[in-house]
Every structure is written in structure tokens, then in C-alpha cells.
Amino acid sequence: MTRRATISGWGKCAPPVKLTNADLEQLVDTTDAWIVERTGISSRGINHMQTTDMAEVAAHHALAAAGLEPADIDLLIMATVTPEITCPSNACHLQARLGAVNAAAFDLNAACSGFVYGAITASSMVAAGVKQRALVVGAEQLHWVMDYWDRNTCILFGDGAGAAIFEASDDGDGMLGADLGADGVAGSTMVFESLGTRRHLGEGRDPGTSRLHFEGQAVFKIAVQGIAASVRRALDQAGVSADDVHLVVPHQANERIINSAAKKLGIGPDRVMLNIADHGNTSAASVPMALCDAAESGRIAPGDVVVMTAFGGGVTWASAVFRWGPRVTAIATSDAALPPTDVTALDLVAPNREFFAPLHADGA
Numbered sequence: 001m002t003r004r005a006t007i008s009g010w011g012k013c014a015p016p017v018k019l020t021n022a023d024l025e026q027l028v029d030t031t032d033a034w035i036v037e038r039t040g041i042s043s044r045g046i047n048h049m050q051t052t053d054m055a056e057v058a059a060h061h062a063l064a065a066a067g068l069e070p071a072d073i074d075l076l077i078m079a080t081v082t083p084e085i086t087c088p089s090n091a092c093h094l095q096a097r098l099g100a101v102n103a104a105a106f107d108l109n110a111a112c113s114g115f116v117y118g119a120i121t122a123s124s125m126v127a128a129g130v131k132q133r134a135l136v137v138g139a140e141q142l143h144w145v146m147d148y149w150d151r152n153t154c155i156l157f158g159d160g161a162g163a164a165i166f167e168a169s170d171d172g173d174g175m176l177g178a179d180l181g182a183d184g185v186a187g188s189t190m191v192f193e194s195l196g197t198r199r200h201l202g203e204g205r206d207p208g209t210s211r212l213h214f215e216g217q218a219v220f221k222i223a224v225q226g227i228a229a230s231v232r233r234a235l236d237q238a239g240v241s242a243d244d245v246h247l248v249v250p251h252q253a254n255e256r257i258i259n260s261a262a263k264k265l266g267i268g269p270d271r272v273m274l275n276i277a278d279h280g281n282t283s284a285a286s287v288p289m290a291l292c293d294a295a296e297s298g299r300i301a302p303g304d305v306v307v308m309t310a311f312g313g314g315v316t317w318a319s320a321v322f323r324w325g326p327r328v329t330a331i332a333t334s335d336a337a338l339p340p341t342d343v344t345a346l347d348l349v350a351p352n353r354e355f356f357a358p359l360h361a362d363g364a
């Protein structure tokens with residue numbers, strides 16, 4: 001029997017503080033109607049803790065769903081573009097927090113494609129017999145690089161974390177095929193230069209290079225074409241057709257991007273997982289958060305063909321075709337959660353408003 005990595009656990013952490021479209025109407029010249037129509041987003045989470053706090057919560061839920069203890073994990077990959085510091089990696093920080101003492105740990109930066117890159121990396125290591133049980137986490141503190149004076153970007157992104165367990169199986173389920181790639185030449189279409197969310201935003205940084213910038217329409221076109229082509233290549237490698245796919249779990253960048261790409265693939269909305277309305281674009285966290293919502297809402301049946309697909313900064317893209325195993329319910333649950341807070345979303349983004357204000361002194 002072929003050894004593969006099956007998805008045996010899933011979890012997420014959605015911050016309790018939400019920045020709504022009504023909140024954004026107070027900050028920039030926009031409307032709830034415009035945002036919903038052009039993106040599908042109604043609110044997004046703003047984390048009042050650190051990136052690793054969300055990652056830890058998501059990891060505990062995924063471990064519980066798989067019925068595993070942290071020490072059972074032998075590989076921990078953390079996909080993020082908003083690490084707290086550069087070294088030690090966030091993965092090592094998370095390993096220490098969890099007590100995942102037997103895990104190799106490293107960070108992975110493929111922007112919004114990071115979790116799918118990580119899922120493919122983990123699955124390949126498990127299939128090769130190098131590792132047995134991997135925890136892959138996507139976690140992002142994106143509000144930290146948001147210029148809440150810039151309506152082109154600040155409406156789109158949110159914070160969050162998602163996690164999944166990839167465990168060795170000889171039962172025929174697991175990753176059937178994958179496609180991943182990059183186009184560094186197109187990299188300037190999405191950029192932010194700063195690293196290290198643990199330090200205060202204003203500490204020794206230049207507002208001009210600290211905010212996320214992208215060329216919206218260029219990214220939109222790259223994404224629609226790129227997702228459809230990448231999924232086709234992954235399906236070919238898996239030896240299955242688009243008709244065989246039960247559920248696509250795409251990166252939640254923009255509902256219109258997802259719908260256009262799905263249409264190109266001939267996959268109807270009933271076979272596409274969408275949760276962008278509540279979370280916005282959470283970069284590397286978006287696919288595992290959507291996967292968790294899909295599993296928890298009964299969208300996945302035993303033996304289903306599930307396709308994860310993402311594109312992002314770099315430019316990067318990745319798609320992976322999985323056959324789900326026989327179990328679609330969690331073995332156990334965890335009560336891990338971020339601590340409650342009374343702080344508001346507008347309070348949390350106030351430092352960004354102050355920091356980026358000089359870029360808009362002329363009213364731009």
C-alpha cells in the first residue's frame with residue numbers, strides 16, 4: 001500500500017475583536033455596500049494578542065481533533081509573513097509553548113500560499129518516511145502592516161490562525177497530487193518590507209516601507225488565471241478530474257476571485273468553501289481556517305476529494321489534492337481560546353492610524 005499523509009485534525013483561532021465594514025466607514029471613504037459587493041467581506045478579526053497566541057490556540061484544537069498530544073508531533077511547520085521576530089522562528093516559539101519536544105520546527109514564507117506549501121512539504125516528508133505526524137499552522141497578524149488610511153488595502157485583510165495535522169496512513173487516503181510554483185519577477189505586485197510584529201509599530205521603522213502595498217487589478221488577474229491553472233495541474237498529477245472534486249478550499253482573498261477561478265474550472269459554488277465574509281484575507285491562515293470551518297460544518301464526507309489552493313505574494317501559488325480519510329469528526333475538543341478583552345477594533349488599529357498618518361498629510 002502507498003504511504004501518504006492523511007488529514008487527521010483541524011483547528012482555528014478567530015480573534016474575538018472584529019473590525020466591521022461600519023467601523024471602516026469611520027476610517028476611510030468607503031461603504032459597507034462597496035466592500036461586500038467587490039470583495040464579499042463583512043468583518044475581519046483584529047488580534048489583541050501576538051501571532052503565536054493565535055497559532056497556539058489553533059494548534060490545540062487541531063491536536064485534540066486528531067486525538068494527539070504535542071509530544072506525538074515530529075514536524076511543526078509555521079507558515080507566516082508576520083512573525084513576531086526573525087530568529088528564533090515562530091515555529092520554535094510555538095514548539096516551546098506547546099511542549100512539542102519531539103518536533104523539528106521551521107517557519108515557511110510563501111505569503112498567502114504558505115499553508116498549502118506547508119501541507120505539501122509535510123505530506124511529502126511523511127510519504128517519504130522522514131516524519132510520521134506533522135502539525136502545519138498558518139498564522140497572521142496582518143493588521144500590523146495595514147495602513148488604515150488606505151481604502152485600497154485596509155478593507156481586505158484580517159488576523160487569524162488555522163492548523164491541521166498530517167499523519168501517516170497506508171489506507172489510500174492523503175495527498176494524491178500537488179502543484180506549487182513561484183514567479184519572483186512579478187514579486188513587486190505585492191510587497192511589505194517590515195518584519196517582527198512583537199516590537200511596537202513605530203519603533204525605528206519607516207511608515208513608507210512598513211505598510212502592505214499591492215496592485216489590486218494585476219493581482220486579481222494573476223490570481224484568477226493562476227488558481228485555475230494550478231488546480232488543473234494538481235488534478236492531472238492526482239489522476240482525477242474537476243468532476244471528481246467534492247470540495248475546493250481556496251485562499252480567501254476576494255469572493256469574486258474565488259468565483260471566477262471556480263467557474264474556469266467548471267466547479268459550482270456548492271463545491272467551494274467560502275468563509276471570507278467573517279474573516280477577510282488572513283493570508284497563510286486563510287486556507288486552514290476555511291478547512292476547519294468546512295470540517296466542522298459537515299461539508300466533508302469520508303473519502304471526499306478535497307482540493308486546497310492558494311496564491312500570494314512572491315508571487316507564489318500552490319494546490320494540493322487530498323483524499324479525505326474515513327473520519328470526518330473530531331476525536332476530542334479543546335477549550336483553548338484567546339483571553340477575553342474589552343478593547344475595541346478601533347482601539348487596536350489606532351496605533352496604525354497614528355504611524356501611517358504622515359503618508360496622508362496631503363489628504364491622499
Ligand SMILES: CC(C)(COP(=O)(O)OP(=O)(O)OC[C@H]1O[C@@H](n2cnc3c(N)ncnc32)[C@H](O)[C@@H]1OP(=O)(O)O)[C@@H](O)C(=O)NCCC(=O)NCCS
Pocket residue numbers: 029030031034035038039112151152155156190214215216217219220253254281311312313
Ligand atoms: C482591491 C480590489 C478589491 C479592488 O476591486 P476592483 O473591483 O478591482 O476595484 P478597482 O481597483 O477597479 O477600483 C474601482 C474604484 O473603486 C475605488 N475603491 C478602491 N477601494 C475602495 C473602497 N474600499 N471603497 C470604495 N471605493 C474604493 C477605487 O479608487 C476606484 O476608483 P476610481 O475608479 O475613481 O479610480 C480587487 O482588485 C482585489 O481584490 N484585488 C486582489 C487583491 C488581493 O487579494 N491582494 C492580496 C492577494 S493575497
